[in-house]
Amino acid sequence: xxxxILTIGLNTFREAIRNKxxxxxxxxxxxxxxxxxxxxxxxxxxxxxxxxxxxxAGMSLFSILIAIFVGVNLVYKELERKTIYSxxxxxxxRYQFVVGKFLGMVLTLGVQVAIMGAxxxxxxxxxxxxxxxxxxxxxxxxxxEVIVVTAVAVLFSSFSTPFLSGLFTLGIFLIxxxxxxxxxxxxxxxxxxxxxxxxxxxxxxxxxxxxxxxGSDAGGxxxxxxxxxxxxxxxxxxxxxxxxxxxxxxxxASLFFSRRDFI
Amino acid sequence: MSRPVxxxxxxxxxxxxxxxxxxxxxxxxxxxxxxxxxxxxLLGPNGAGKTTTLKVLMGLVRPSAGRVELLGQPVGSxxxxxxxxxxxxxxxxxxxxxxxELLVFMAKLFGLPRREARRRADALLExxxxxxxxxxALRRYSKGMLQRVGVAQALVNDPELVILDExxxxxxxxxxxxxxxxxxxxxxxxxxxxxxxxILSDVELLADRVAILVRGRSVDVxxxxxxxxxxxxxxxxxxxxxxxxxLAAIAELGHTVRRSGDRxxxxxTGSDAPDALVDLCRKHGASIAEVAPRKESLxxxxxxxxxxEGEQRERxxxxx
Numbered sequence: 001x002x003x004x005i006l007t008i009g010l011n012t013f014r015e016a017i018r019n020k021x022x023x024x025x026x027x028x029x030x031x032x033x034x035x036x037x038x039x040x041x042x043x044x045x046x047x048x049x050x051x052x053x054x055x056x057a058g059m060s061l062f063s064i065l066i067a068i069f070v071g072v073n074l075v076y077k078e079l080e081r082k083t084i085y086s087x088x089x090x091x092x093x094r095y096q097f098v099v100g101k102f103l104g105m106v107l108t109l110g111v112q113v114a115i116m117g118a119x120x121x122x123x124x125x126x127x128x129x130x131x132x133x134x135x136x137x138x139x140x141x142x143x144x145e146v147i148v149v150t151a152v153a154v155l156f157s158s159f160s161t162p163f164l165s166g167l168f169t170l171g172i173f174l175i176x177x178x179x180x181x182x183x184x185x186x187x188x189x190x191x192x193x194x195x196x197x198x199x200x201x202x203x204x205x206x207x208x209x210x211x212x213x214x215g216s217d218a219g220g221x222x223x224x225x226x227x228x229x230x231x232x233x234x235x236x237x238x239x240x241x242x243x244x245x246x247x248x249x250x251x252x253a254s255l256f257f258s259r260r261d262f263i
Numbered sequence: 264m265s266r267p268v269x270x271x272x273x274x275x276x277x278x279x280x281x282x283x284x285x286x287x288x289x290x291x292x293x294x295x296x297x298x299x300x301x302x303x304x305l306l307g308p309n310g311a312g313k314t315t316t317l318k319v320l321m322g323l324v325r326p327s328a329g330r331v332e333l334l335g336q337p338v339g340s341x342x343x344x345x346x347x348x349x350x351x352x353x354x355x356x357x358x359x360x361x362x363x364e365l366l367v368f369m370a371k372l373f374g375l376p377r378r379e380a381r382r383r384a385d386a387l388l389e390x391x392x393x394x395x396x397x398x399x400a401l402r403r404y405s406k407g408m409l410q411r412v413g414v415a416q417a418l419v420n421d422p423e424l425v426i427l428d429e430x431x432x433x434x435x436x437x438x439x440x441x442x443x444x445x446x447x448x449x450x451x452x453x454x455x456x457x458x459x460x461x462i463l464s465d466v467e468l469l470a471d472r473v474a475i476l477v478r479g480r481s482v483d484v485x486x487x488x489x490x491x492x493x494x495x496x497x498x499x500x501x502x503x504x505x506x507x508x509x510l511a512a513i514a515e516l517g518h519t520v521r522r523s524g525d526r527x528x529x530x531x532t533g534s535d536a537p538d539a540l541v542d543l544c545r546k547h548g549a550s551i552a553e554v555a556p557r558k559e560s561l562x563x564x565x566x567x568x569x570x571x572e573g574e575q576r577e578r579x580x581x582x583x
Binding site: 003004007008011014015018019081082083084085086087088089090091092093261262263 | 278318321322323324325341344345347349350351353354355356357359360368369371372373374413416
């Protein structure tokens, strides 16, 4: 069972590499280096802070965009190119196909985040910065958020077109990043119905702020790479939450996918 | 009597398409059974429901009604999937893979260990004549080569039942001949083959039994000799050295005459032997180079059934 999932996953990874998606990294790396040098020149004794902030924000943004773009096409492309016709008749369950494609995508994004992280570290080392553990925890949180967003993209693409799936996923991402704000607003609203609705949305949508390491509100405390950044136990609990979100999204995606007719 | 490999009973599939969910009846009423070790042809014009029927068998679409049993198992069961091979119509594969990589990937989906998968892939590439192109990316394959690698992936698990949807599409005459031989060799190896095609001459050469589908219904199912009329439909004679006087006499008898240089082709319709014509030719000193009786072909049967269904439909609509 696992073997077939891994076979599909590794094939998805191979497709990503051969379709040169990873080459977008080069663009990112150049952006970070050029950006940090330019901003470093503008700042006074804040080169390292700027490079860290810009680098991590860029990593997060690029990874999320790639996750949405590739995630929504992951299943649809199989239908559009009709490659699914020769796969489904093989001895696999449809959920194995969905999970396999997802894992292949996670592996691809993992490699991307790792390379982006390596480029960022290189730039920091060039600036004589001291690399702290917080940076690695930060990268782990970025990766966890990317995994959740990918699962959401796969969920939407299991029953919708790439364009609509992209819009939905982007919407979930933006709402997910604002979950604590929605909860706060819902408590202040005078209309009970509106408050209930907002609170409901905040409960259903994954709380992506947990992975937004340059923001605030994680674990009730302030979260920043420059301040009291949460420790590995926080990253682990965020990982547990991410796994839960992924499991729910993939279960729903498998359910929708198993009911589809491949005309 | 052995148990059928495939049983389809009163299968129907209705799609809801478009924004208004308009209903399309792709398959209305198809029943057939395929016995072990036979080559079974699924025939019919475009839009008859052949591909939809095969997609139901493969678990790609869910039936709206009816019963389907594959190798004694319900459709979609992993046990049945392990024992069958399928070539989709106009197959598309991951074009970033090479032919060998595709077959290894497919073999691994059947649970074959890597080494065994590679050995099997190489043997199949050799069998379908693609050994030279084993390491070429599929995006560089021609349509005929893709069809061949498609057949190879359908055989990667050494299946008991092989289902081929329009396997001759895109193949040149040599490729078609090779594929016919391959399919015949599958029968010799004890496999069962279900073949959908609109190239009827190929099916006629291969199939033991056929089902004819028209507008989503199976209108004829049976052994080829039973479906084909054994009577002679017409006889064609090729004459040389025919005089103008002879040709005028033949035309008077009401036979069709076609002239090509010195050769004259005369078509005598009906099942009667053309004895009178032969006597007439000899009397006028013409040589008879060829006498060829023409019997009903599978194409004639299919065309007849399609027309009959069309007329029946028109009558039913007129009666409404």
